Amino acid sequence: xxxxxRRADPGGARDRGLCEDSxxxxxxxxxxxxxxxxxxxxxxQRDLLIDELRAGGAAPVRLWTRPGYSPRIRAGKALLxxxxxxxxxxxxxVSTVSGRYPRRASTLGHPLKRWGWxxxxxxxxxxxxxxxxxxxxxxxxxxxxxxxxxxxLVDFRVYFPDxxxxxxxxxxxxxxxxxxxxxxxxxxxxxxxxxxxxxARSRHHWESRETLQQRLDQYRALADELxxxxxxxxxxxxxxxxxxxxxxxxxxxxxxxxADVAPSRLGEP
Numbered sequence: 001x002x003x004x005x006r007r008a009d010p011g012g013a014r015d016r017g018l019c020e021d022s023x024x025x026x027x028x029x030x031x032x033x034x035x036x037x038x039x040x041x042x043x044x045q046r047d048l049l050i051d052e053l054r055a056g057g058a059a060p061v062r063l064w065t066r067p068g069y070s071p072r073i074r075a076g077k078a079l080l081x082x083x084x085x086x087x088x089x090x091x092x093x094v095s096t097v098s099g100r101y102p103r104r105a106s107t108l109g110h111p112l113k114r115w116g117w118x119x120x121x122x123x124x125x126x127x128x129x130x131x132x133x134x135x136x137x138x139x140x141x142x143x144x145x146x147x148x149x150x151x152x153l154v155d156f157r158v159y160f161p162d163x164x165x166x167x168x169x170x171x172x173x174x175x176x177x178x179x180x181x182x183x184x185x186x187x188x189x190x191x192x193x194x195x196x197x198x199x200a201r202s203r204h205h206w207e208s209r210e211t212l213q214q215r216l217d218q219y220r221a222l223a224d225e226l227x228x229x230x231x232x233x234x235x236x237x238x239x240x241x242x243x244x245x246x247x248x249x250x251x252x253x254x255x256x257x258x259a260d261v262a263p264s265r266l267g268e269p
Contacts, residue, residue: 028058028140029138030137030142030182030251031181032049032145032185032244033145033150033228034144034184034187035228036151036185036219036233037187037212038207039194039197039201040233041233042146042147042187045187045244046146049241053142061144062144062146063128063132063145063146065125065145067118067121067156068117068124073120073121073124105160105161105162111163122168122170125152126170126174129177129178130178137179145181149174149226150184150223153218156171158211182248183247185230186228186229186231188230190216190234191212191216194212231244
């Protein structure tokens with residue numbers, strides 16, 4: 001394993017590139033999970049981290065997940081539409097009403113339809129979190145997750161409140177066998193700031209104020225339960241990046257990890 005040389009720097013990882021820290025190597029596999037409310041800054045931090053890792057010689061894997069939305073599921077839907085002779089509905093640039101994304105119980109109608117959709121979504125997440133992520137880490141690839149188990153559980157609680165998704169065997173299995181991140185962060189901003197940023201980016205799908213508040217509340221509750229470190233998404237981008245560098249360096253050096261909780265909660269090592 002090739003270690004990148006360490007320079008004398010009393011300021012620690014915050015004042016140098018991530019891969020210049022001796023605890024982060026170009027050939028070391030690890031899992032970093034980024035969670036948080038819409039427009040909280042996850043994608044910005046993900047891209048900064050990936051750029052630094054690539055500059056240091058690493059080959060990071062970028063992973064985005066959401067229940068019911070994956071390349072496999074999209075391909076299955078496309079095939080089904082072709083078989084049934086249906087075309088995918090077009091969409092405008094920006095929706096004038098709060099979106100139905102991801103799927104909510106109210107859009108799926110019959111309980112059996114919801115059960116089937118949730119079953120497919122859970123099986124898909126099991127494959128990604130328990131198999132794919134573990135495989136990539138075994139290949140010594142850094143895995144940067146833009147949304148992870150915390151976000152999926154928030155989705156289930158907010159969008160399927162009456163379906164008791166977390167009581168299902170598949171969901172309990174998901175929590176038990178998902179790869180536990182080496183370090184996990186949750187970026188949160190106030191609801192009004194989330195809406196302001198979403199509007200500025202002209203995103204097609206956006207959430208109502210009520211839904212965003214529900215998501216924010218669930219993120220706070222579950223982040224504490226899962227031991228995920230909450231970061232203030234309103235801080236300057238570089239300051240957040242510095243906190244993440246420090247947290248990752250400490251975790252890879254064997255320091256204390258807030259995400260180091262019981263396997264039944266966040267997954268096994």
